[in-house]
Amino acid sequence: MDKVTVTIDGITLEVPSNYTVLQACREAGIDIPTLCYAEVINEIGSCRLCVVEIDGVRNLPASCIYPVQHGMNIRTNTPRVREARRVNLELILSNHDRNCLTCIRNTKCELQDLAERFGIADIEFQGEDVNYPLDDVSPAIVRNPNKCVLCRRCIAECQEVQNVFAIGAVNRGFDTLVSSPFYVSLNDSPCISCGQCITACPTGALYEKDHIQRVYRALADKRKHVVVQTAPAVRVGLGEEFGMPVGSIVTGKMVAALRRLGFEVVFDTDFAADLTIMEEGSELIERLKYGGKLPMITSCSPGWINFCEKYYPDFMENLSTCKSPHMMLGALIKTYYAEKMGWNPEDVYVVSVMPCTAKKVEIERPENMHDGIQDVDAVLTTRELARMIKEAGIDFVNLPDEEFDQPLGMSTGAAVIFGATGGVMEAALRTVSEIVEGKPLDKIDFEEVRGLEGVREATVTVDGLDLKLAIVNGTGNAKKLLDKIRSGEVEYHFIEIMGCPGGCITGGGQPIHHPNEMAEVRKLRAAAIYQADKNLPLRKSHENPAIKQIYEEYLGHPLGEKSHHLLHTQYTSKPLYRVTR
């Protein structure tokens, strides 16, 4: 890349010619304030907080979208710039519900940070502020328009990244509002509940539907046996909520914290991930052998399932019939484990701690109920669990490591990598290869399916058959791939699709970071996931002794009748809009 020379507040430096003024300023060590800016996905220049003075430019351009030019003289801290930024910030604040104390993002809010940074003591421009009702109909996501600053980062995530188009800007001028078309609730919109909008939001305008209170109620209920399970990605995210570095693996502390919160049994969703591999792997082998529908597509990600049912129902037959792992475990806890313990299933309360908001919807699917009892009763996001731990005053960072309860807490490295994009594929390959070829793998790591690119392809030879594979993360990328499959441009045997960019490690329920940091966050959390895999003695699902035990004791064999009943599900095409009369 060519370099250009620019002068910023008297400092002359060389920067790549494709830089924006903002990038150049940050390189010069000047942290220009921004609010709407999200690298690549939302470069729209709408908040006007990053304005600077540039010689020869009449007004104050937004540095986030203004390209550098050779010889440019930029000033970032003049009275004119300071006044303009302050006035714009005060204007945004003047139309914002400023009840910070009762806001879910209190102390974790970009707008609050800016107000603090600018030392806002008084808001000079008072006037009408918007007052819209809360949209809390969706089982997963709550939208509070009165906290919205119209930065549109959520829209960028929903439209540009995820291609879901559940929300956009409606009305105009002062009445502009982020909403679904025709003001329908998110619940009746094309929303897939992936929650990426939540992680993009700088304020408290978007957050998960609270399940903390129902969990507290269950914990306080003497008759209930409250069993908790945790998804693989939670253990590489939770520590961040307590100031630990991104990518810290906190499995043992998490288990200890859950026990201290009063959960009677702490199981690991990873067990069910191993089980998923047994079922899904067998399903793949069957489809390959007997000419079943190909490519087979994974079904662990409820965000992706929602997307498929709404936008690509013609691919529903391609979906593996396996339930997602935590739903499998929920079903087993209320049957196999309850029987074992002599508990009445009605007295068992299953809580899943998930990096995901779509799971909150998933537990309400009629397919995930048996005899009128939900397999899982509550889903806490990683963030919600952190809130509970904080409220309880548990010193998380200094907790001792504890182990999961058995037998449904035993798992392998193949299960933990479910948390990263490519993990389900790799776990499946480890098992399918060994089963089909009947001999141990030479190499456990399938590096060719790892990575963070949105769409990846690989070919793996299993018993002489070249398996054509694709790994996709983010529904926007899924759309690209599925369109190519539809048009016959590409063909595969097996595809892993995760609804969120990066997979579960950066799901909609994980600790929030600025969108610009997400690439790095993904990398670190993924590295942690693969490290956790390496740390485990067993790394292939079919070697998990607890899995062997449950097939012997209860399920019989993969794809057997019990499995079919408890571990598999079906899909229904869903309209983009639910019209109510």
Next chain:
Amino acid sequence: MLYRSHVMVCGGTGCTSSGSDNVAAAFVSEIKKAGLDKEVAVIRTGCFGLCELGPVVVIYPEGVFYSKMKPEYVPEIVEEHLLKGRPVTKYLFGETVSEKEIKPLEETTFYKKQMRVALRNCGIIDPEDIEEAIAMGAYEALGKVLTTMTPEQVIDEMKKSGLRGRGGGGFPTGLKWEFAHKQKETPKYVVCNADEGDPGAFMDRSIMEGDPHSVLEGMAIAGYAIGANHGVIYVRAEYPLAVKRLQIAIKQAREYGLLGGNIFGTDFSFDVEIRFGAGAFVCGEETALLNSVMGRRGEPRPRPPYPAVKGLWNKPTIINNVETFANVPAIISNGAAWFSSIGTEKSKGTKVFALTGKVNRTGLIEVPMGTTLRDIIFDIGGGIPDGKRFKAVQIGGPSGGCIPEEHLDTVIDYDSLISLGAMMGSGGLVVMDEDTCMVNVAKFFLEFIVDESCGKCAPCRIGTKRMLEILDKITSGKGEPEDIDRLEKLATTIKDTALCGLGQTAPNAVLSTLRYFRNEYEAHINQKKCPAGVCQALLSYTIIADKCRGCGLCARNCPVNAISGQLKQPFVINQEACIKCGTCFEKCPFGAIVKQ
């Protein structure tokens, strides 16, 4: 077929709404009745300009000008004028009639100081007949360009002419074309911005309605210059007549081989399609317009990249407004030297204005750049009605500013208007007299802006709303001295930081009135008075005891029983109860009630 007489009935929007359809129908039937239908043709034209006197009819070859026509006058005109050759002077525009002669239209004060370049064919041709346009020279310039000039020469000619964009910004047209010409990406696009949205403006509308071919020809020339084969006209759906005439013009031009493949037998192809706007003011901003054409929300996007680099469908695109395109063929035909001889040093050619408000002759005018505001308002416009005093002229639409009397002798060009805190805009001129409250005017334009803001950037979305709230406060008598500072602070930030041209110019109405009429703001705030007597909340009605005859009419008409008194004694208004509706003021037969 040749006719001995032509009856030109204005079919512009103004005259159509004052009833020219019926006038034209009356002419057709009366002419037929008189057996003259083989000799006299009735033609619907575009706007003549003198909308105030509509419906207008001009009869050629005499070129006499009938004003305020009614269908019932038509039999007499057919009988006297068309049959017997005696113009009916009582129906003629008074100014053209003297004892000795009937003056041609060009010599009236309304037309004398005008110069019609963009409007050259408006009112002269039937806009729905391409042959009439061709007879007036349409498509000659396109022929010249395609057969004798290279694209570079065309651009050079445009640059030399000094033509600047007529849509408001005043960017040099030749330069814009050159940027697009230099782009390697293809395809390229030519877009005509016909989203005229300023309140009271109808310049572009009149050109499209009166001479649509001038726009098509200008676009084709631009297409040749930059290397584009596709043109898009973005026109408001609220302009049905303009749309219809454009559609007819496009169809006819295609039939005549003047649009489409291999124009004039050359290898240049160019076609035009029409896209409708739904009436959002912001879609006149070029990047919002492009979004709208592409089916997206009509919101501006950041520039750079400019449309010349990444425009429609992210391809190199030039966007010019209707009037700009209409000037192009005239420049090519008459030469850049001719065009640049008109106007001022930095603003060449002519400018079309819609003259409205408190002025005697409202209408559509075209004057050379460099004409003074005084000439426009007092000579062409005939001054202020009812002997009132001129107060200010608002120029440039909602983004423009108000210019007071002391600057009436300013010559109009892009730069002088900017220095006065106004702008050329697309050419709306609203004249205001002494009865106008300037704070209220600022509020009016700001209300428009608040309504039309797209809502994308914070300063425009929230800032203009806050400014309007302050103005509301001031005009309702609740203003505080700090409010002026607040207005200025907001205005400065919005101007400095808004994303697009709409936002950056949104505070102009407030800034220019603060600059020239600050005392009115202060009177509202400090004395709680509206000097022009407009702001209801600041008025009080009182009965002058000396003048009151005690008739009681006021008390009987007061809707809130705020007036009391005994017959034949002076009545009194209870100020606490008064709702300032003004009924008593209107009813008093003795002028005993004053409004202050």
